[in-house]
Every structure is written in C-alpha cells, then in structure tokens.
Amino acid sequence: MSSTKVGKTWWKETVVYQIYPASFKDSNGDGLGDIPGIISKIPYIASLGVNAVWLSPIYASPQHDMGYDISDYRDIHGPYGTLDDFQRLIDELHKNQIKLLMDLVVNHTSDEHSWFKESRSSKQTPKRNWYFWRDPKYDADGNRQEPNNWRSIFGGSAWHYDEATDQYYLALFLPSQPDLNWSNADMRQATYDDMRFWLDRGVDGFRIDSMNLMSKHPDLPDAKVIRPKEKYQDGSEFFASGPKMHDYIREMRTEVFDHYDAMTVGELGFTKDEQSVSEYVAKDRHELNMVFTGDIVDMDFGPGGKYERDDFHPRKIRHITNMWQCALPKFDGWNSVYLDNHDSGRSLSRYASDKPEHRIASAKMLATYLLTLAGTPFLLAGQEFGMANLGKDYGAESYIDVEAKNAYNAILEQRGGAESSMGDVLREMQLKARDHGRLPVQWDDSPNAGFTTPDAKPWMTINKDHVEWNAANQQDDDDSVLSFYKHLLQLRKDHAGLLVYGSYTPLKERRPGRWSSDQEQSISAAKYDGYEVLVSNGQSEFADGSVRLGAYGTVVLLKQQ
Template structure:
C-alpha cells in the first residue's frame, strides 16, 4: 500500500512517451517528421495508454545539433510547422487527456540566436554578459591560447574565438552553441519570459536539457590533466553543478513554475551520487520534480568515454536500480524510470537481444522492468514495437549524428586515416550512437516504413528490419510486443499503489552468481 507520507500527484502517476519530431511521421513528403504528423497520430498515442508526451526540441534552429541549438524560443523550426500547429497539438492532446512536455534548452543557444548576435557585436553590447566571454592567453612564444584547457563535450576545445571582438566565448558542445551566462539577471529574466510564453499556451512542463551545466565555477580554472597526450581536458568538475546552480533552479521554480500545474525533469550530467541528486529533487528543497541521472543509459560506457568498450552485465542494472529505488524515499524525492532516449542506442540491442528468436521476449522483459518500478516511466517512441539498433551490416557512413561522427573522425585521424583500424570504434557506434534512438518510426511495411512517402528521401537511415517490425503488424496481434506494453500500462494504472507508490525490496542474488 501507499505510505502515508507520499503525496499523490498526476506527474507521479503519468507514463511519458518521448517523440523525436524529425523521426515520428512526415505529413508533407519532405522526408522530415513534423508537428502535423504528430497531430495525426494522437489517436494512436492515446491507444497506447500513455499520459503525456515529451517532445524533443522543435524551436527555430539551424539544426547543427538537431534543434539543441535554439535560434528563437518563441518560433518553430519551419519544416516542423508553426506555433499555430503546436497550439493545435496541445489542444488535441488535452482533449484526449494527454499532457505535453517540451524540451527546454537553456544552457546554451545557437550562435544564430538574436541574443548572441547582439552579444558578439561589440564588447560594449548590452547583451555582452549574456554569454561567457574571456580574453585569450598567450604562451611564451606569443601564440594565442584558449582561456583554459577545457575539452568540448563533442570534442576539441570548449572555446571558440571571435575575430570581431578578439575574445573567446565558451561553447561546451559545438562552437555554434555558445553557453549562456546565468550570472546575468537580465538573461535569466528573458529566459523566464520564454518559458511563460509556452506555459501560457498550455504546456504541462519541461525536460531541462543539460540542466546542471548552467552554473560554472566563476574562475573557470583548468581541468585536471588526465590525458597528457591530449591538448584539452575535461573541465566537468568546474562546469557541472556549479556554486549557483541551486539558486538558479529555485528562482525558476518560484518565479515561473509555481504559478502553473506542471512537472519538471532535469538532465543531470557528470553527477550521479545520492547526495548531489537529493539536493535537486528532495521535496523540501523546492527545486525539481525528478532527474535523469544518465547512469542507466551509460552502463556500457568505457572508463574514459562513451565510445570506449565496457560490456553490459545484468549486475550493473541491478546495482543502479537498487540505488535509486532505495535512495529516493529517504529524502522524499521521485524517480524517473527509463532505458531509452534520443541520446542513446536502443536498450533492446544493448542490454538484451534483438536477435529474431529472442526479440519479442526480450522487449517484453524490458517493458516489465519499466512498468513495475516506483517512479515516472519514460518510454521512447518505437519501444512499444521493439525497435532496435541498426545492424552490424551498417557501416560508418550510416551514422550522421554530430557526436558520433566527430568521435569517429577524431580517432580515424589519430590512426592515420586507415579505416581498416576502426572496427573497435564502429562496434561501439553500432551499440551506442545517438542515431539509433532517432531512427524514423516504423509504421508499416510500405516503402520508407510509412514514415514518409515512397518518393521521398528520409532525413536519416530507416532500419531495414521495418518490413517485419512495425506498428501495423502488431496492432491486432494479442501476442505482440505492443499488446504487452498496453497490458503493462493498464496493470500499472490499476494497481498504482503497488507499482507507482509501492516500496522496493531487492532479492538476494543467487549464491552461484548466475542469473535466471
């Protein structure tokens, strides 16, 4: 039964369905998914039994990082549709008792955002301090150097030089994604206003991208030299969960969010310990409702990065599940339950099996895991039909995402351009590349999987297994993966006191160390 101390809320009982807009459904034949395509599938979304959708970025953007480089928070990327289309989607979802979360990307913007254009126009610009600018350093020979040795999350330096003003700006991701300076009160107010713009239109909450990177150590010191052979080092200890991080989140909560009935889930990078997590989600902290800690999608990452090898073992998921299921009740926090998202390979291929003889059973097993844990489950579109990674017969050219491509090219250069020496990197791409979580939805067995018209060129690779693994083939099959997902969602709602709010006790691992 539900412990008396737990407060019931809609966002605790919701199951959230993540939609990657470019990959859900193309309504106009240009090869790119769009908002009208999502609108047309609201009946399908409702039929699954989910309670909310999380929409990956749809704002105006030059798409250097698939919309995580925002050029205007109040406009929509034109190929996706218009603000009016989004309002129609909100209204249609609400009419079907489905809520909507938007992706809030406010650690950085695009370099095409009006704020940055004005900021870089001169050192005396009123918006100069809306971003993080620093003078160059110079070595003994007079060569210009970056302000510190931080490495970009996507590789290379985290600093980009602006010829016009002679200073560097911080860009932790791509050079075209300058970091906002949250020390600026004017910038924070403008960001709050952009949030209200969407909340006033009926948006039910936000997933906050790169949430804990918004506060950096004010001195921006050099990162520790861990890899002496590389010119740039991780600065995560100085740019993740900085000294004013909690002040910024509490300000967002009190100034904006508390005036609406909404939910928040923050993306917590580089920080996975219980104490740090509790400071964001403990109820008495009055900050966020929940977090994505990332450890559940990092289980096969190597010691020095995503694309190093460290094979998955079930003991890893056991350890992480035990940690957070037991930790959250201690400080009255709330869990996110997930295995897949737009930044990861498909869990079916990484942590289970997508082999034809095991695929359906494995997908149902993972659905059981997700639907029977306490917390708010998040599922990625396609999980309900057992979508998988691209297979081993797809080469490096099939991967277009900037993160994976940059890493592949960086390693290729160090190996003298010899692609014959890249099998180890390709293996990791085939497991973990962000492309896998962004594959176009497989609706039926018609050309292009019903995602777009036969004559169109899809924006990215469609997995050729779509002819067998698609929505149409499972809709009326009571033994299908989809039917099982629907049953589990229904069971979770029927017994919410157990599956949503219930307590968790881990069984002892077999003394033989074997898993059954």
C-alpha cells in the same frame, strides 16, 4: 514491492512518451517528421495508455545539433510547422487527456540567436555579459591560446575565437552553441519570459536539457590534466553543478513553474551520487520533480568514454535500480524510470537481445522492468513495439549524428587514418550511437516504413527490419510486444498503489557461475506459496510456489490477500 503512503500528484502517475519530431511522422512527403504528422498519430498515442508526450526541441533552429541549437525560443522550426500547428497539437492532446512536455534548452543558444548576435557585436553591448567572453592567453612564444584547457563535450576546445572583438566565447557543445551566462540576472529574466510564453499556451512542463551546466565555477579554471597527450581536458569539475546551480533552479521554480503546476525533469549530467541528486529532488528543497542521472544509458561506456568497450552485465542495472529505488524515498524524492532516449542506442539491442529467437521475449522483459518500478516511466517512440538498433551490416557512413561522427573521425585521425583499425569503434557505435534512438518510427512494412511517402528521401536511415518489426504488424496481435505494453500500462493504472507508489525491497542476488540471460533459471523450494501471476512475458512457468524462467523470462507475482 509493497504499498506505502506517498503524496500523490498527477506527474507521479504519468507515463511519458518521448517523440523525436524529425523521426516520428512526416505529413507532407519532404522526408522529415513534423507537427501535423504527430497530430495524425494522436489516436495511436492515446491507445497506448500513456498520459503525457515529451517533445524533443521544435523551436526555430539552424539544426546543427538537431534543434538543440535554438535561434528563437518563441517560434517553430519551419519544416516542422507553425505556431498554429503547435497550438492545435496541444489542444488535441489535451482533448485526449494527454499532457505535453517541451524540451527546455537554456544552457546555450544557437550562434544565430539575436541575443548572441548582439552579444558578439561589441564589447560594450548590454548583452555582452549574457554569454561567456574571455581574453586570450599567450604562451612564452607569444602564440594566442584559449582562456582555459576545457574540452568540448563533442570534442576539441570549448573556446572559440572571435576576431572582431579579439576574445573567445565558451561553447561546451558545438562552436555554434554558445553557453549562456546564468549569473546575469537580465538574461535569466528573459529566459523565464520565454518559458511563460509556452506555459501560457498550455504546455504542461519541461524536460530541462543539460540542466546542471548552467552554473560554472566563476573563475573558469583549467581542468586537471588527466590525459597528458591531449591538449584539452575534461572540465566538468568546474562547469557541472556549480556554486549557484541550486539558486537558479529555485528561482526558476518560484518565478515560473509554481504558477503553472508544471512538471519538471532535469537532465543531470556528470552527477550520479545520492547526496548530490537529493539536493535537486528532495521535496523540501523546492527545486525539481525528478532528474535523469544518465547512469542507465551509460552502463556500457568504457573507462575512456562512450566509444570504448565495457560490456553490459545484468548486475549493473540491478545495482543502479536498487540504489535509486531505495534512495529517493529517504528524502521524499521521486524517480524517473527509463531505458531509452534520443541520446542513446536502443536498450533492446544493448541490454537484452534483438536476435530473432529472443527479440519478443527480450522486449517484453524490458517492458516489465520499466513499468513495474516506482517512479515516472519514460518511453521512447518505437520502444513499445520493439524497435532495435541498426544491424551490424551498417557501416560508419550510415551514422550522421554529430556526436558519433566527431568521435569516429577524431579516433581515426589518432590512428593515422586507417579505416581498417576502426572495427572496435564501429562496434561501439553499432550499440550506442545516438542515431539508433533517432531512427524514423516504423509504422508499417511499406517503403520508408510508413514514416514518409514511398517516393520521399527520409532525413536519415530507416532500419530495414521494419518489414517485420512495425506497429501495424502488432496492432491486432494479442501476443505482440505492443499488446504487452498496453497490458502493462493498464495494470500500472489498476494497481497504482503498488506499482506507482509502492516501496521497493531488493531480493538477495543469485550468483550462478557463468549464467547469462538466454539460459533457463529456476527458483524452487515453494518460496512463493500464496502468490498469483500478475503478468508474464510467456517465458516463465509458475507452479507449487516455484518459478522457472526461460531465456529472457520474466514474471510478476502478486501476493494474495
């Protein structure tokens, strides 16, 4: 990597720390994280050296999908706190030079939102067209059928019947999450007003959830039948990145974001090719600052989806990294750099090793990868001290997230209800289920990991490895994973010209036969004369221009001037 001339902005030099509110810190002993709990940990967050917090949804919600089903965009979910608490959070973060990003969920609402309640009340209501309503179809025998054959992202039909008005409404996620109709100009303006409500309070930007689902094909046609044995099919060809998608994003930016210098990162599902991504983030397109394409967190998805097996290999991450690090500069775009988020298993367990003998080196190796790439890095709370997945001794009953539960139950039904046949699915859940990224943060070795009071019942499973793996244990240990992250974050600031704005040139891949990450490797022939060690995870040796890497070893070399 070498220095280049790239336009500088605050969001390019930011490192974002993602907080899942329910799992971060409980201040009142009810077993659920809350906003006062986050405020209490601001000194810790500031000590890391991050510049921004991304807060997963905290809006009023019935919580059928952990707050991604919003019933009021201008209020806070009661158990999390109040609007006054939230304002105090913004103000305290800003006092510590930390910006705040919110999760913007505007592809759908809760069915308890006042907009949807009015929409379903009558076919004649002005808000009827704020959502997707369609008449039933009928088969040759007169049986009522859905308007098309789209499968919900969480399984089953994407259409749900409303008996009172004899029509179906579209919900690509849960039935309680009806999709908004972005072709309706009044709905868009109401949504922009909700965005301004938060930006006026001091919010610094948004991560836009399910961003490219906001434009559907206007005819809502049937999906191609790829799985003949199943009634409902993948309709993403017609509901992702539809014909008006770029119009909506440009309008959103010119009417709202540009007036606040807001940072924007879009969740770009079902879209991973260079040309399509460029249309969202190229500077001259005037759309988004950056996107999450999702390919980093589904490298081990099988051909039939998340809970089929396709083992991770380092070549996969090398290919994805090379592609995006080299592609984005071509059209003056900007990378988001991440390994973990609330929708994924922990990268330490999936892509490296959480075995006791390798866990420290593995966590530091992934930290080195994450914080030396050009782009804006995103960390998930707990990643900075090596939080891992639940272990293999946790059964299916330990997983409470709707996505994993629905998938498990659907496959179980297909297999005739035999739990003994589900070992392969449980294996994939133990790697990839969203629960892992949502585990309560392990603050110390006390009962309930310091997340909540010892006598409280946490809202979800706390990993029993918290006794050894927690933030307090590592706070004063110079060799800990936590200290390593802090060191790298400082290096990133000290060498911003190189590590933030630098250009990326991939080295030629070495292809040893049956090599794996836990084997020692060496690069000899004095290839790196004139270099010095900038950072090492302790599993490398550098002498006479040659590098020897131990298991999960990593080293960053800086060419001497």
